[in-house]
Amino acid sequence: MTQKAASFPAQVRLREPAEFKRVFAKAERSSDKYFTILAIVNELDHPRLGLAIAKKNIRRAVDRNKIKRAARESFRLQQHDMTHIDLVVMARREAAAVDSKILQASLAKHWLKLIQRCATFS
């Protein structure tokens, strides 16, 4: 497998509550008016993504789906530029109102910022 596929299989997702707790405990933080994104270095050879879209902030199920899809899509396309870090994406209230292109642009900036910051620690 020399050609890296832009895929999103199960092992690049955060699934266990314990894994989420580890990220929340002490993490690099990057936020704007749409998202707050947490990042921490992991012991694997690839990045992982977790989604924590609160029902309290994003009321309608349609909007929650839209935001999750935008996050996954952005991660999927750019994961090979990332180091071995765990990311957790949290949405803020304003994310429901805008369309997915704006969300994609916002996410791309966050990725870059967090990759750089984590690189300096490791």
Added chain:
RNA sequence: AGAGUUGGUUAGGCAGUCGCUAUCUCGCUUGUUCGCAAGCGGGGUAGAGGAAAGUCCGGGCUCCAAAGGGCGAGAUACCAGAUAACCUCUGGGAGGCGCGAGCCUACGGAAAGUGCAGCAGAAAAUAAACCGCCCCGCGCUUGAAUCCUAGAUUCAGGAGCGAGGUAAGGGUGAAAUGGUGCGGUAAGAGCGCACCGCGUGACUGGUAACAGUAGCGGCAUGGUAAACCCUAUCUGGAGCAAGAUCAAAUAGAGGAGCAGACGCGCUGCCCGCGCGGCUCCUGGGUAGAUUGCUUGAGCCAUAAGGUGACUUAUGGCCUAGAUGAAUGACUGUCCUCGACAAAACCCGGCUUACCGACCAACUCUACUU
């Protein structure tokens, strides 16, 4: 053609690239109890809704005792039917709205009992009082007429007092003790009559709600049950984070004996039932994983029955099953430029949200032939 009513269908299309979930299949590798299993890669197929929503009703399913008894509490409320069931649906009745097609209705009981009624009004539930109207009596008084001027008598009127008759009228109010008309009377009154309304027991039609007919009764029974209440019917509780299986730590489960007070659960209370205590014996089941999880009161077609909801028969089909939670992103293109909004155990309904498009039946108005 315009305006409208009812019912139904649909919910951007097409092509390409990259992804996600399930499933089938092929190849390779590893393991093998030779059934297969795991990993990687390729290909095929399927992949949100009419409301998936609100969680407002009704069921299935699961556990709580085989879900039990009584009290209490709650729900429903014209009649008949449909249904697994319903507060739903269908048909019918009654009342109301609309020229009409049609639409709307918390539509049982006030003649079992208790309670309530602001303002206004003469009076608000007890039938009377009050104002008013009428008659009679008593004196007083004004005018006119008659008689021989004092004065008397008669007629017409006025105010007062007393004794009675009335309930026609009384600006109100959501509601006023049947209504309208004619007769009747001193004035009046179902006092009498006609029509309307009401009550009542018959008859006719209808399964019934109810309707109609002729008769009888001169009218009794004011409103409020979205006040308590009465009557009839129904309802045990909790929910898929239900529950079941496999299983790291910690400590739980079953059986026998003892104890029978207290606590917890089953229902708010009582009865009743279960669990928990101590000793001995046998041996374990939280995180997590698997399952429950999609074949079902299922969908489609045809036929038959029924006004209809729906039912029955035959044939065909398998149509999401995620779980930090899939059904998407990008590009091109066309058009009428795409609303409201996304499964989470499953069904039947209700309610609410919604850009539109199309189809069918029907109604009204105008015009032409």
